[in-house]
Amino acid sequence: MSNNREKVMRPVGVALLIGVVAGVVGSLVLANGWAPPPVQAAKTTLRTEVRPGELDDYYGFFSGGHSGEVRVLGLPSMRVFKRIPVFNIDSGSGWGITNESRAMLGDTYVGDTHHVHGSYTDGTYNGKYLWVNDKANNRVARIRVDLLEVDTILPIPHTQGSHGIFPQRAPHTEWVILNSEFRAPLKNDGRGDPVDASTYTGVHTIIDAEKMEIIAQVMVPTNLDLAATDYSGRYSFATSYNSEGGATISEMLAKDRDYLVVFDWDRIKEALASGKFNVVDGIKMLDGGLDSGLTLYIPVPKNPHGVNVSPDGKYAIASGKVSPTASVISIEKLADAFDGKIEPKDTIVAEPEIGLGPLHTTYDGRGNAYTSLFIDSQVVKWNIQKAIDIYGNTKPGDTAVVDRLDVHYQIGHTMASMAETKEADGNFLVALNKISKDRFLNVGPIKPENDQLVDISNEKMVLVKDEPAYIEPHDCIIVRRDIIEPIVKHRPRMDEHPLAVTESGIERDGKKVTVRVTASAPVYGLQRVEVNEGDEVTFIVTNNDEIPDLAHGFAISNYNINFAVGPFQTKSVTFTADKPGMHWIYCTNFCHALHLEMRMRLIVKAKA
Ligand code: RUQ
Ligand code: CUA
Ligand code: CA
Numbered sequence: 001m002s003n004n005r006e007k008v009m010r011p012v013g014v015a016l017l018i019g020v021v022a023g024v025v026g027s028l029v030l031a032n033g034w035a036p037p038p039v040q041a042a043k044t045t046l047r048t049e050v051r052p053g054e055l056d057d058y059y060g061f062f063s064g065g066h067s068g069e070v071r072v073l074g075l076p077s078m079r080v081f082k083r084i085p086v087f088n089i090d091s092g093s094g095w096g097i098t099n100e101s102r103a104m105l106g107d108t109y110v111g112d113t114h115h116v117h118g119s120y121t122d123g124t125y126n127g128k129y130l131w132v133n134d135k136a137n138n139r140v141a142r143i144r145v146d147l148l149e150v151d152t153i154l155p156i157p158h159t160q161g162s163h164g165i166f167p168q169r170a171p172h173t174e175w176v177i178l179n180s181e182f183r184a185p186l187k188n189d190g191r192g193d194p195v196d197a198s199t200y201t202g203v204h205t206i207i208d209a210e211k212m213e214i215i216a217q218v219m220v221p222t223n224l225d226l227a228a229t230d231y232s233g234r235y236s237f238a239t240s241y242n243s244e245g246g247a248t249i250s251e252m253l254a255k256d257r258d259y260l261v262v263f264d265w266d267r268i269k270e271a272l273a274s275g276k277f278n279v280v281d282g283i284k285m286l287d288g289g290l291d292s293g294l295t296l297y298i299p300v301p302k303n304p305h306g307v308n309v310s311p312d313g314k315y316a317i318a319s320g321k322v323s324p325t326a327s328v329i330s331i332e333k334l335a336d337a338f339d340g341k342i343e344p345k346d347t348i349v350a351e352p353e354i355g356l357g358p359l360h361t362t363y364d365g366r367g368n369a370y371t372s373l374f375i376d377s378q379v380v381k382w383n384i385q386k387a388i389d390i391y392g393n394t395k396p397g398d399t400a401v402v403d404r405l406d407v408h409y410q411i412g413h414t415m416a417s418m419a420e421t422k423e424a425d426g427n428f429l430v431a432l433n434k435i436s437k438d439r440f441l442n443v444g445p446i447k448p449e450n451d452q453l454v455d456i457s458n459e460k461m462v463l464v465k466d467e468p469a470y471i472e473p474h475d476c477i478i479v480r481r482d483i484i485e486p487i488v489k490h491r492p493r494m495d496e497h498p499l500a501v502t503e504s505g506i507e508r509d510g511k512k513v514t515v516r517v518t519a520s521a522p523v524y525g526l527q528r529v530e531v532n533e534g535d536e537v538t539f540i541v542t543n544n545d546e547i548p549d550l551a552h553g554f555a556i557s558n559y560n561i562n563f564a565v566g567p568f569q570t571k572s573v574t575f576t577a578d579k580p581g582m583h584w585i586y587c588t589n590f591c592h593a594l595h596l597e598m599r600m601r602l603i604v605k606a607k608a
Contacts, residue, residue, distance in 0.1 A: 350387035350388040
């Protein structure tokens with residue numbers, strides 16, 4: 001039996017390695033009727049397996065959807081290395097529980113993260129920041145790449161459904177723009193007639209990337225879904241599926257064409273400089289209406305979803321969603337359209353039919369586009385120049401489509417390696433499928449999603465692996481590993497933190513007690529802390545271990561407090577000592593052979 005099994009399993013293993021997709025029964029058939037799928041003709045020439053001890057070639061930064069987090073993966077292994085808490089609470093790091101993170105999160109600790117994008121210099125990632133949106137509570141978070149931790153959370157007023165987000169790509173990221181997917185009343189205070197949807201507005205928010213402040217908001221009469229910027233630093237783009245201004249699904253589907261909205265940053269800067277704005281709630285509000293001159297409304301079919309700019313900077317491609325087409329907009333022609341020399345529609349240079357339910361498009365840097373087809377459950381590869389060449393003059397048999405790959409199933413986003421930069425390398429693509437159905441062991445009604453890795457280095461796409469993903473990583477970017485350089489300690493010098501504890505001790509000021517504690521394996525700097533019931537207690541904990549990759553934990557029994565403190569990191573927590581008694585404070589991170597002994601007592605003396 002074991003011999004038999006080996007014989008059968010080996011070819012299967014090899015087949016899986018070189019990427020097999022097929023539903024046809026092959027020549028090897030087991031007694032129970034199961035047969036390995038036949039080997040596809042196309043082979044991958046890339047390294048698709050990462051052996052134990054080897055490192056990946058790419059970082060993947062995936063949004064976490066419902067979890068409100070951002071995930072860090074390696075490609076091609078698709079291993080998850082880190083989950084960066086953003087809009088959620090995470091005990092593993094104490095995010096949302098410590099004073100430092102609560103100062104950013106407040107009491108709002110659910111989020112809905114969709115799109116992660118990085119900071120740019122001259123059209124490629126510079127490895128400094130990542131940004132991610134919270135669609136549910138209308139916030140934008142910035143992540144420092146050297147720490148892979150959040151450093152700022154910015155609430156965005158006047159918006160609902162904060163969705164498409166994109167940083168400026170050239171000369172470097174000074175602005176980050178954010179779209180409001182849902183139109184809403186600007187003054188949303190329940191006064192007037194909040195039911196009358198004709199009074200709602202869409203908002204394109206411009207954020208200062210360094211200061212994390214709102215520079216201005218451009219108001220538009222339509223909704224704004226996905227976002228992109230061009231490669232010159234002049235334009236941003238937004239798809240709009242509700243040009244109807246509807247509030248119900250049938251209203252939003254009434255027209256055959258909606259818009260790709262283009263924002264002209266030169267004109268926006270002029271308007272800001274010449275004071276052409278109103279100030280509402282302290283924010284400069286610009287009119288971006290149809291006749292404002294700041295915007296261009298390009299009619300594209302129908303309820304478009306994604307917009308992605310090709311790595312050569314020439315085209316913005318909007319995916320049709322309800323239409324089986326993608327619309328190719330020539331960025332070069334936009335200036336003439338803004339100047340009124342041509343019609344907005346004349347910027348469209350191709351509209352190929354590619355399949356059902358096109359959502360997002362990515363690129364290989366060799367002139368091909370790859371569009372996710374939700375309804376067809378496919379990635380379709382098509383040639384942009386071919387689509388332009390046959391536009392308006394398509395003869396029977398003419399098609400821009402080069403290849404199709406079945407994915408499993410219902411694909412949302414798709415993203416190729418470095419595809420959102422001018423350094424798109426055309427190696428890998430990830431298909432982020434919403435439904436995995438039968439691809440994994442059954443885990444009940446809510447099954448994982450399926451992020452599939454695809455080799456796109458050859459003419460034909462090759463499926464390399466399936467990776468289950470917890471709901472729901474909407475989108476990702478794939479970044480060459482040499483660009484990302486996280487540091488090993490939180491600061492070069494521990495005492496650079498304003499609160500850093502070099503000597504443990506207890507201070508009392510009336511009912512306020514401040515406890516400073518060092519953590520160094522396997523001891524805290526104090527063995528016992530005594531406070532009175534009702535005291536407001538602040539613990540400041542510094543990990544002053546010199547060793548990289550050694551975190552200590554800090555949990556207070558029964559007090560809803562548990563956080564980790566990384567090398568040279570300082571964290572604090574403030575709480576009311578409302579539970580009298582003896583409560584062990586203990587290290588939650590296995591740090592030393594005597595880790596279990598790394599604890600101290602908190603004595604809360606009962607009121608007399
Ligand atoms: S969306 S499945 Cu939130 Cu990025 Cu398109
Ligand atoms: Cu410190 Cu365990
Ligand atoms: Ca519509």
